[in-house]
Amino acid sequence: MSHSIAEIARALGARAYGALDLRVTGAAEPAAAGRSELALAMSEEYAGGLSQGAARAAILWPGADWQALGLEAAIIVPRPRYAMAGLTRLMDSGPGIAPGIHPSAVIDDSARIGDDPAIGPLVVIGPGVRIGPRARIAAHVSIGAGAEIGADALLHPGVRIGHGVRIGARFIAQPGAVVGADGFSFVTPEKSAVEQVRESLGRAVPQDGGQHWTRIHSLGAVEIGDDVEIGANTAIDRGTIRSTRIGRGTKLDNLVHIGHNVEVGEDCLLCGQVGIAGSSRIGDRVVMAGQCGVSDNIFVGDDVVAGGATKIFTNAPAGRVLLGSPAVKMETQIEIQKAWRRLPRLMRQVAELRKAVQGGKGPAAPGREPGREKGGNDGAG
Numbered sequence: 041m042s043h044s045i046a047e048i049a050r051a052l053g054a055r056a057y058g059a060l061d062l063r064v065t066g067a068a069e070p071a072a073a074g075r076s077e078l079a080l081a082m083s084e085e086y087a088g089g090l091s092q093g094a095a096r097a098a099i100l101w102p103g104a105d106w107q108a109l110g111l112e113a114a115i116i117v118p119r120p121r122y123a124m125a126g127l128t129r130l131m132d133s134g135p136g137i138a139p140g141i142h143p144s145a146v147i148d149d150s151a152r153i154g155d156d157p158a159i160g161p162l163v164v165i166g167p168g169v170r171i172g173p174r175a176r177i178a179a180h181v182s183i184g185a186g187a188e189i190g191a192d193a194l195l196h197p198g199v200r201i202g203h204g205v206r207i208g209a210r211f212i213a214q215p216g217a218v219v220g221a222d223g224f225s226f227v228t229p230e231k232s233a234v235e236q237v238r239e240s241l242g243r244a245v246p247q248d249g250g251q252h253w254t255r256i257h258s259l260g261a262v263e264i265g266d267d268v269e270i271g272a273n274t275a276i277d278r279g280t281i282r283s284t285r286i287g288r289g290t291k292l293d294n295l296v297h298i299g300h301n302v303e304v305g306e307d308c309l310l311c312g313q314v315g316i317a318g319s320s321r322i323g324d325r326v327v328m329a330g331q332c333g334v335s336d337n338i339f340v341g342d343d344v345v346a347g348g349a350t351k352i353f354t355n356a357p358a359g360r361v362l363l364g365s366p367a368v369k370m371e372t373q374i375e376i377q378k379a380w381r382r383l384p385r386l387m388r389q390v391a392e393l394r395k396a397v398q399g400g401k402g403p404a405a406p407g408r409e410p411g412r413e414k415g416g417n418d419g420a421g
Contacts, residue, residue: 070086101120176193
């Protein structure tokens, strides 16, 4: 497959210059680009790579002199990274699932599949399933009874969709994703150690005869809006009574875990290894960097941004930028980190001051450590 410079420019909504009929078969970094590839020199720092590679055409930054760079054609884009979205969409040929239904697929007679499907080998589709038109379903996918999936779905190999799950249009699930597993809900006949610790903030009473966990079954499902994407090995648990919900346009990275009864708003971005505990509510346009965690039964407001490894234990107001564990305002956490780095120097200064004070008062009383008062803190913290 090849594309002309003019075709690519139209797809990006950008201006093109030079030999607009020049065709390219792919894209590459400037230094590695061949003669038939489009070099991605999207900022001035990549200009030097053009002379190392063999590309005749490139995507360039605003104000670039494409002729001085020795190119035959160029596309100038105002926002280079955004242009990457359009370029990769144009050039992505997809996972190559053959049109039609593979003979090894097992599809219940009561399932309804929309027009123009591409369903790969060893797919299992249960009774009462509804799948919209133009679905692409790769090998070893399973879809449970009564599930509904909208138009233009793309399910990569090994995806698991549980029974009763409802998913909107243009859904993408990467390999190994699981939507609709049971929630992690267990209870004990008497108050568990966890409940006691929460009530006492740190003290648990030993359990006579052990602590036996009883399952709370998951009667709810999962509801997912349009244009949602979930990453490889991501897990979204079904609700206990009501459904777990993921809003329109939200994107989940690999290894994200959404607990039972969680509600995630629209256009959120949850990066790798984010975990959201049961019954928490996440607003719209929330961004959580890798390894963020959200405690159960709390609310995170609209437009919150949480930096990497932030742990949110209490409600977070809308628009807050958070960092750290426990989460605090980012500027506060930066000050905390500065103070933390200064602690060794501060402790040396305290030791010198203590030594000077003790030196002025004579030797300490026999049997007592210098600077330690009876019944007081020994200063180790």
